[in-house]
Amino acid sequence: MTATADISLSNSLGVASHTLFVCKTCASTWQDGKRLGESGGQKLLQHLQHLAQNWDLQDQFPIQEVECMSACNRSCVVAFAAKGKLTYLFGDLTVDDSAAAVLECAGQYYAKSDGLLPWSERPEPLKKGILAKIPPL
Ligand code: FES
Numbered sequence: 001m002t003a004t005a006d007i008s009l010s011n012s013l014g015v016a017s018h019t020l021f022v023c024k025t026c027a028s029t030w031q032d033g034k035r036l037g038e039s040g041g042q043k044l045l046q047h048l049q050h051l052a053q054n055w056d057l058q059d060q061f062p063i064q065e066v067e068c069m070s071a072c073n074r075s076c077v078v079a080f081a082a083k084g085k086l087t088y089l090f091g092d093l094t095v096d097d098s099a100a101a102v103l104e105c106a107g108q109y110y111a112k113s114d115g116l117l118p119w120s121e122r123p124e125p126l127k128k129g130i131l132a133k134i135p136p137l
Helices: 040-052 099-111
Strands: 018-023 029-031 034-036 063-066 078-082 087-090 130-134
Touching: 018 040, 018 099, 040 063, 040 099, 078 099, 087 099
Parallel strands: 018 063
Antiparallel strands: 018 078, 029 034, 078 087, 087 130
């Protein structure tokens, strides 16, 4: 018997195989070890979550907030990851006007079997701030 796997949708547990990680700590203002107000990362996360409500891939490409991806001096930071695909880490994203470009680029990533995102095809806000392109497992 031959088993086939649709890694583009979900694994055998029904868990989406693509993830959009968003750092919620980026662009924070700190005072005495405590964050003041909302961080830029939290605002970007909210923009993404709002836009994703009407995104075709909202179920296949869930957004997951994370505390930090160790690119703190390049905020705001997001990453695309999926089984069998390249993992990308992007930084230097503006808080207020990059969310639509992030979802557009995530859609491009989703459509490619290897996740490859050529510079010329990426939306403008994700052309310069690439921080890592990690080979698939
Ligand atoms: S605070 Fe966002 S990457 Fe570290």
